[in-house]
Amino acid sequence: MNEQKPVQAYHLPWYRWLLWPLAALYGLGVWLRNRLYDIGLLSAVQFDVPVIAVGNLAMGGTGKTPHVDWLVEMLKVHYEPVILSRGYGRKSKGYVLAQPHTTVDDIGDEPMLLHLHHREVPLAVAEQRVLAIPQLLMDAAEQKAFSDHRFVVVLDDAFQHRSLKPGISILLTTCNQLYVDDRLFPVGYLRDWKTSARRADIIIVTKCPDDLTPAQAQQIQHRLHLLPHQQIFFTGLQYAHPYDFFTGQPVEPDKDTEILLIAGIARPQTLLQALYQQFTHIHPLFFRDHHVYRENDIRRIDEAFQQLPGPRKAILTTEKDAVKLWKFKDDIQQRRWQLLVQPVKIYFLFDQQQACMQYIGQYLSHASAGFFD
Structure with missing residues (x-):
């Protein structure tokens, strides 16, 4: 036994x-x-x-x-769930209701990710959540005027x-x-x-x-x-198959693809261990949790990407990081990165x-x- x-x-x-x-x-x-x-x-x-x-x-x-x-x-x-978060790392103050034009700077990276996953769900961020709940419920009732609330x-x-x-x-x-x-x-x-x-x-x-x-x-x-x-x-x-940063279409890179892993999350070891089951060559480039990407970070990532050996290479990042990289989409396209996003679910x-x-x-x-x- x-x-x-x-x-x-x-x-x-x-x-x-x-x-x-x-x-x-x-x-x-x-x-x-x-x-x-x-x-x-x-x-x-x-x-x-x-x-x-x-x-x-x-x-x-x-x-x-x-x-x-x-x-x-x-x-x-x-x-009909409604989501209320503090909005850690956002540049705004006070109560902010997510709208179609909302950016990660308005509500923070994690609320932005939830907003993208559930666009029909009212979501707001606020420091004073006791005061924010009544406001969020009123906004939700206005958005869903024909629901049973x-x-x-x-x-x-x-x-x-x-x-x-x-x-x-x-x-x-x-x-x-x-x-x-x-x-x-x-x-x-x-x-x-x-x-x-x-x-x-x-x-x-x-x-x-x-x-x-x-x-x-x-x-x-x-x-x-x-x-x-x-x-x-x-x-x-x-961890499902990654998808293309621009098109959202699933992508299945070869196991021998050189992967530059970009992650600004707390305790990324679990992600790294999971990816080693899919890829042989992984080059981690970690940032602090809730890291705010700037132009010098894009240049640093590009330098690391260009140094990867072999013809088959890609950059892989988390969904949480992808929402913060979106504002650099034009620069990323010009640099011709193959940028993939790794989704994660629980079971x-x-x-x-x-x-x-x-x-x-x-x-x-x-x-x-x-x-x-």
């Missing part, structure tokens, strides 16, 4: 522990803020309309955008937004870096205390390997110490998708009794 391989815990590099005094100060501020909400000195607003929040304890890299993308797609079957608000990256109390809170954590193994920033990557996970209704362990076994999933569940009301699900990332392990949607559906069917009547 084969021995079951245990799930390996994540360990921080030793040198990051030198930053523990800063982490202590940061943690004190976060604890004090949470405590003020917990004892009621700071209050949270709860809306009659169903609200689902998706977020994480870590500073990016959990696959939040693909999960919001999936959730919106599922909700569209029976409801079965709106569901999807809050993107709102787990730490304590001034608003969602009906369901979904917490994401990566399989190879569970929040229980992490530490507060800047020693680790947590922006909130681990104990804040108790606010979650659903915990999704993301970026799981295809061969994760039920026994390993049980180990992870045991390590997370779930509360009785909490549900846990396991998802992986599915549930152990046939859990139906169970997850049933749990969410039960909430929606009982939320704010009479709201949809």
Whole structure:
């Protein structure tokens, strides 16, 4: 009988522990803020309309955008989702409703990607989401004047937004870096205390390997110490064939194509490992998460591209990066790049998708009794 391989815990590099005094100060501020909400000195607003929040304890890299993308797609079957995000990295201020002419500078890279995937779904960005929800609902009602207005608000990256109390809170954590193994920033990557996970209704362990076994999933569940009301699900990332940056048509490069990988995302190792299953020669050029591309970056990419050996070569980037590269489309055409975009979707392990949607559906069917009547 084969021995079951245990799930390996994540360990921080030793040198990051030198930053523990800063982490202590940061943690004190976060604890004090949470405590003020917990004892009621700071209050949270709860809306009659169903609200689902998706977020994480870590500073990016959990696959939040693909999960919001999936959730919106599922909700569209029976409801009319609206999306509200902070719009990290945008150049605008205040409340901005996505329009056909909206750019990434107006709403940020991740909201822009969601907007392109779901153009019929009202989407807005705002710093003050408590004030933005009524405005977004009014804008959605105006856009969908002939619908039955079965709106569901999807809050993107709102787990730490304590001034608003969602009906369901979904917490994401990566399989190879569970929040229980992490530490507060800047020693680790947590922006909130681990104990804040108790606010979650659903915990999704993301970026799981295809061969994760039920026994390993049980180990992870045991390590997370779930509360009785909490549900846990396991998802992986599915990378389809890339498509052409300009035409959107699927492309299947040869396995031996020299690939220059351009990515400005948090923790790109999962993407890199997946691409090595498709291509033999990959040359990574990584940027910081939410990187804003400039002309000197285009020149740097072009130099790296021209240095690739062989006649068959291409540049591959993520959808999140592609929305930021679009403003350089004329320059890219002149440089004759073969620029490909790598889409990503999530899938549930152990046939859990139906169970997850049933749990969410039960909430929606009982939320704010009479709201949809």
